[in-house]
Amino acid sequence: MATGRNHRPATRSRGIPEATVARLPLYLRALTALSERSVPTVSSEELAAAAGVNSAKLRKDFSYLGSYGTRGVGYDVEYLVYQISRELGLTQDWPVVIVGIGNLGAALANYGGFASRGFRVAALIDADPAMAGRPVAGIPVQHTDELEKIITDNGVSIGVISTPAGAAQQVCERLIAAGVTSILNFAPTVLNVPDGVDVRKVDLSIELQILAFHEQRKSGEDSEGTARKGPDGDMPAVMPA
């Protein structure tokens, strides 16, 4: 996550652990790079290094998918690419809508990684009437009024929300009511969704704050502001009631 993690907590869908699923795209990317270089096989050690993980973890991850390796040799690159793609559902086409075409929404629409690998931007939607009809990344922006029609007509099941925080929950509810069951949320808000709907959130502000935490620990290990002892140390200017 960057992930934020707000999907089903302990429900390993069909035996594959959630943590493994989250790493499969990583393996797939590394394997695709190898495939383009026409490398026929890789060992778990090499692939793990390329994906930035432990080799034992990688082997265990693959073991959940089945026995796709050859002992003494390694894994067949092309074969693995196919198997992981299939497992992730990337052999089919996923129409996606992006709601909220501001700076971020426009950047997402232009993002190359979207188009590749089975994802297709089916529509861009914005609440601003002035945006309607204007093309972004070659796709004309449509007004929010059309949201339900767009979802149903295109059979969209994955929605991306890049609206301001205030509009996110309402947009979310309309998407779900129209048939969307997976949402990627860039708005800095907690989305309330019914069971059966997956939400993943990407929150720049949160990521930065986590980095700041570690950064503070690195630099000011001793010289922390005024006085600091235990976890319940000093009293600040603002006192509790």
Next chain:
Amino acid sequence: MATGRNHRPATRSRGIPEATVARLPLYLRALTALSERSVPTVSSEELAAAAGVNSAKLRKDFSYLGSYGTRGVGYDVEYLVYQISRELGLTQDWPVVIVGIGNLGAALANYGGFASRGFRVAALIDADPAMAGRPVAGIPVQHTDELEKIITDNGVSIGVISTPAGAAQQVCERLIAAGVTSILNFAPTVLNVPDGVDVRKVDLSIELQILAFHEQRKSGEDSEGTARKGPDGDMPAVMPA
């Protein structure tokens, strides 16, 4: 993370679990909203609902910071805002550089959540000479040649990489060599960094693929492509060596 999670794996920095640190920004956001509505106190139950977590988890999280609540009453909102801000290191100013001012980089520069909460965009850096001097979000873009000087002059310790994948590792190394110790990576690549450097990654493509996985499980629970039995079932068109 979105999460991506590529920081120190089991090193709970100073007793606060990593999972708790990742939730502190969430609590802080909910508390800030309450503060703006001049709500004096909240119970763990209320705050947990607003942050989208379990109330027991929230109480345990806060217990790592110290005993900041009052039994029978709840938590003082202003006091908690201060404590969490301090713990996250948001009471100080963090200059941040963004490297790679394409669509995404520009969107990040314009992102409001950046400016708030102690983060300040100190500089925008791009490798394209044509970009140099052009203002983005009111800040003139500087050329990559200036990178080291910018980092040292501004005392930057947090860098954001939004370059194409091919340039990310090199940019990363230059940032680190110049003194950056925390990196937020938007490029779809694994970054290799020395110990002591924190990396968090945000990867749109990966998040979508994870959603696609669950989406596939939801829809095609039985009708999966051609034939499918066990995890080591059918042989695809592409055969292994």
Next chain:
DNA sequence: ATGTCTTTGTGAACGCGTGCACAAAGATAG
């Protein structure tokens, strides 16, 4: 065919995170 060498696949142990459930603490009323 036999032996050696490489690499996979996995059993088992460990540690972290989560959630339950309850005792302790304090507020509030009488």
Next chain:
DNA sequence: CTATCTTTGTGCACGCGTTCACAAAGACAT
């Protein structure tokens, strides 16, 4: 002051994820 009621803080148990370490499996040479 005593009783009651609310809400925190946490001990405990459980389950998931990670890692180690090794046996099994196959390639390859002789």
